Amino acid sequence: xxxxxxxxxxxxxxxxxRYTSYPTVPYWSQTPTPVQWTQHISSTLSQKDSTWSLYxxxxxxxxxxxxxxxxxxxxxxxxxxxxxxxLLIAEFEIYLKLVPELRARPxxxxxxxxxxxxxxSASELTRLLTAIMGRIKKNDSEFEGSVEVDPRRxxxxxxxxxxxxxxxxxxxxxxxxxxxxxxxxxxxxxxEITKKMTEEARSLGYKSVNFDLIYGLAKQTEESFExxxxxxxxxxxxxxxxxxxxxxxxxxxxxxxFKDEDLPQPHLKRALYExxxxxxxxxxxxEIGMDHFARPQDGLAKAFKSxxxxxxxxxxxxQRTDVLLGLGVSSISETLHSFHxxxxxxxxxxxxxxxxxxxxxxxxxxTEEDKQDRVQILQFxxxxxxELKVDQLTDAKEFLKExxxxxxxxxxxxxxxxxxxxxxxxxxxxxxxxxxxxxQKPQAKTFSQAI
Numbered sequence: 001x002x003x004x005x006x007x008x009x010x011x012x013x014x015x016x017x018r019y020t021s022y023p024t025v026p027y028w029s030q031t032p033t034p035v036q037w038t039q040h041i042s043s044t045l046s047q048k049d050s051t052w053s054l055y056x057x058x059x060x061x062x063x064x065x066x067x068x069x070x071x072x073x074x075x076x077x078x079x080x081x082x083x084x085x086x087l088l089i090a091e092f093e094i095y096l097k098l099v100p101e102l103r104a105r106p107x108x109x110x111x112x113x114x115x116x117x118x119x120x121s122a123s124e125l126t127r128l129l130t131a132i133m134g135r136i137k138k139n140d141s142e143f144e145g146s147v148e149v150d151p152r153r154x155x156x157x158x159x160x161x162x163x164x165x166x167x168x169x170x171x172x173x174x175x176x177x178x179x180x181x182x183x184x185x186x187x188x189x190x191x192e193i194t195k196k197m198t199e200e201a202r203s204l205g206y207k208s209v210n211f212d213l214i215y216g217l218a219k220q221t222e223e224s225f226e227x228x229x230x231x232x233x234x235x236x237x238x239x240x241x242x243x244x245x246x247x248x249x250x251x252x253x254x255x256x257x258f259k260d261e262d263l264p265q266p267h268l269k270r271a272l273y274e275x276x277x278x279x280x281x282x283x284x285x286x287e288i289g290m291d292h293f294a295r296p297q298d299g300l301a302k303a304f305k306s307x308x309x310x311x312x313x314x315x316x317x318x319q320r321t322d323v324l325l326g327l328g329v330s331s332i333s334e335t336l337h338s339f340h341x342x343x344x345x346x347x348x349x350x351x352x353x354x355x356x357x358x359x360x361x362x363x364x365x366x367t368e369e370d371k372q373d374r375v376q377i378l379q380f381x382x383x384x385x386x387e388l389k390v391d392q393l394t395d396a397k398e399f400l401k402e403x404x405x406x407x408x409x410x411x412x413x414x415x416x417x418x419x420x421x422x423x424x425x426x427x428x429x430x431x432x433x434x435x436x437x438x439x440q441k442p443q444a445k446t447f448s449q450a451i
């Protein structure tokens with residue numbers, strides 16, 4: 001990596017949002033009432049040709065991966081499966097009673113995330129998916145069912161059960177194949193396990209097999225991570241999420257176990273990404289957004305080329321819907337008008353659902369300014385360019401002055417474009433549209449670093 005790039009990283013490696021939503025969660029203020037929230041779902045789905053998607057959060061993991069920033073419950077007690085599936089089904093029934101449009105409008109996607117969705121047995125996965133699928137309307141040619149799996153905790157019976165219920169895309173948590181790195185992040189997962197699961201999923205008929213990788217983990221080197229990329233390429237996943245390790249020990253105390261000297265410095269961390277990027281592109285993958293890669297025939301690559309790529313709380317997706325409904329503890333939902341998050345503590349979530357009410361923890365009703373900013377940030381995050389309003393031009397040239405001078409962004413007429421040199425700093429450039437951040441910068445540690 002050249003000295004100039006190192007200097008840019010040093011200059012711009014600041015804590016900034018990842019913009020999977022706008023406003024970002026720390027700036028949520030006005031939580032919608034239960035009536036407001038359900039009305040927002042109804043009014044959004046009442047629009048012609050509106051569609052929705054469903055996210056099911058399974059929080060349980062048998063062991064803690066120390067890099068993880070998700071809402072999890074660490075347990076080996078599988079007696080928790082049946083009561084939790086009951087809660088998910090009950091929560092969905094509450095929504096179906098309050099929002100009849102959920103039955104009338106087609107659901108385009110169901111995604112199971114976690115935690116570890118395959119903590120659930122094949123029978124409980126079948127019970128959950130059968131109950132949900134039997135209550136929704138879907139167009140089979142447009143519908144996609146997807147799931148995140150831990151290859152260490154997933155068996156053939158679970159794969160068969162999910163496929164039979166309509167799950168056709170599977171994302172394997174890999175992170176890194178190096179044994180030393182795996183030991184430090186408390187996730188021992190030999191290459192052979194991932195290889196076997198990849199082959200089993202394909203032989204069963206899964207349409208898309210995806211890998212999740214993380215760069216910037218403790219003890220990663222360019223040499224060791226290059227081997228991980230080579231091993232990944234040998235298995236030819238259809239889609240790869242290459243995430244930057246988000247160091248947020250003030251949120252996830254387990255990350256305090258990492259020693260500063262074991263974590264790659266920002267310019268070395270970025271070098272890991274650039275190495276992986278070059279190898280993946282040379283291996284036939286298209287780069288999508290700031291951290292995804294896909295084979296040209298994959299839906300994500302097609303969406304990117306046709307400028308239909310979308311971004312929400314699940315990251316980049318080729319499924320653009322008007323409503324994302326999240327079920328389960330801590331799940332986040334969104335409509336055109338507001339956001340809603342469920343209770344983050346399992347027993348509190350359980351109490352609310354058993355009482356027959358929505359398990360609201362917090363949310364945000366979007367202002368007209370929020371909606372305008374949300375559209376521009378989404379366009380910039382998915383297209384790497386966005387049209388500026390006339391009254392934004394002078395402000396953009398001033399706010400982005402250094403990024404313009406450094407060649408990271410450029411303004412052509414009224415179009416703001418991210419340059420190839422500016423790819424690592426997409427989140428930094430999005431700050432221009434983030435009026436809430438600009439008005440009130442966080443005083444405490446809130447976001448992960450840009451690099």
